[in-house]
Amino acid sequence: MPALGEFELIQRYFTPSLSSTSYKLPENISIGVGDDCAVLKMPANAELAISVDTQVAGVHFHADADPSLIAARALRCAASDLAAMGAEPLGFTLALTLPSADENWLEKFSSGLLQTAQQLRCPLIGGDTTRGPLCISIQVHGSVPSGKALRRGGAKTGDDIWVSGTLGDGAAALALMEKRMTTSNAAADYLWQRFYHPDIDFSLGVRLRDIASSCIDVSDGLLADLDHICKASGVGARIESVALPIATVWHDSVSVEQAQQWALTGGDDYRLCFTAAPQHAIVLQSVQGVRCIGRIVEGVDILVDDAKMMNSGFRHF
């Protein structure tokens, strides 16, 4: 049995308010790490949005990857769901399962986690640590004004389909890591950053509360996630392939077909995909990174140009 017990471990690595003077729990946290429950104050007239996201070693990340990057990515991937609901972050909990209390690993993991928490203004408010195969489960909590949450089910025929930034980066990053692709150093740096530190733009979600008719984050691949919107809304969609935003920095490293395929099905992009009535197009076009990629149509199919596409997103089992 190692020297470090659960309580010391939590105290040392996951009680930021005690271990760092620069990191303060916000006022909405009545009780943070270290009691039976964490207790949060909710803003007035707000609803609570919650989402949990699990990452397993050997499935979602390499067990020997840099623990600070694993942590940064895990928290950002979880937080993406809050942005997709138009919610603002209140805090997160961490359920961490570890083969052993490796202090070197924990030091790096905790440092990446708490730094990301600060960047996202989403503090660690509680959690559980257990022994077992390496597994990270993060639950994020956010607030959204009552009735204003962005849902999947509101897309209407004639709405434009938008994405909040480049697609295919996640698949390209994976191809690079698995040496299925060679790129410039600049492209490698960009893809590394996009994979481990995907941008989470809560302010865009907030702005979309009164604009978007539906919204989802692109985690399983554009077609798979758009299919969720279509199924929940009872509509079909048509994507224009030329409109897909693909980062110029790596675009030329692969064929046009490959780049499009990654943008359509690759997953791990953590962009928002949303629909909005055409009257909002002028405003949306002015938002940096946001691009119209198609239109909601009648039916149940998703077309890319004129071809009916299969849903070929990432299957978890």
Added chain:
Amino acid sequence: MPALGEFELIQRYFTPSLSSTSYKLPENISIGVGDDCAVLKMPANAELAISVDTQVAGVHFHADADPSLIAARALRCAASDLAAMGAEPLGFTLALTLPSADENWLEKFSSGLLQTAQQLRCPLIGGDTTRGPLCISIQVHGSVPSGKALRRGGAKTGDDIWVSGTLGDGAAALALMEKRMTTSNAAADYLWQRFYHPDIDFSLGVRLRDIASSCIDVSDGLLADLDHICKASGVGARIESVALPIATVWHDSVSVEQAQQWALTGGDDYRLCFTAAPQHAIVLQSVQGVRCIGRIVEGVDILVDDAKMMNSGFRHF
């Protein structure tokens, strides 16, 4: 790759509002399973209490145990932390990691889980399913009137120490399962029930909001959990061993010393341990199952009778 994808799996086993007419999501759930986030309405003037509890196959339960019992126990263990804060349940999320989408296992697990959810009036509101070594992480959400949460840190010298029911049942159940003990059939039935379906009494926690000076649930063992209260409150404690409530049904199956040791250090009892000023004794004595076991004293030590005890609760690492 098995036939059952993540989305079908969630739809079939973890979307109770669709699959059962007898199970309705309460009105406080604006959005349940099946969007990027679940969205909850909070009661007015209430704070949100949250706690996450992970159970790993081979560490916290046998991988070949009845999945419906694994589920029942996992949810009850997590819910225990809500009761210990004086919170009332709003709902829970499930992060389930599974080696494969075994439909027989899932059917039983889901049935035990949803039945327990109904018993506790704590509905499933969201979650994540992933592939990997069997691991169950449950986060419970409750509401407590602002400022009324029961904390660990309020015990004062002279307060009585109370527990909400028999202790040592968890350790005895484990001894029975591991064939380190033989008992009557009645005792075996009782211990089985206590292990897999520990009583969670939210109403006691609610009642204690205006009575208890501190509260914790007994999950790691009485001494270990009382030590959390003592450390957080800056006090010591003295327990009278004769006052420890031990179930008569199995008490005679082991020596008095063994029974007391299990009651003091055994863990897995999921009773509440709380402190209260002596003026509340008369009321508390009338509450079924509740028993005074000692008193808060000056200092930092925990004494049992006159002996200073080591903190010997379950160490997670």
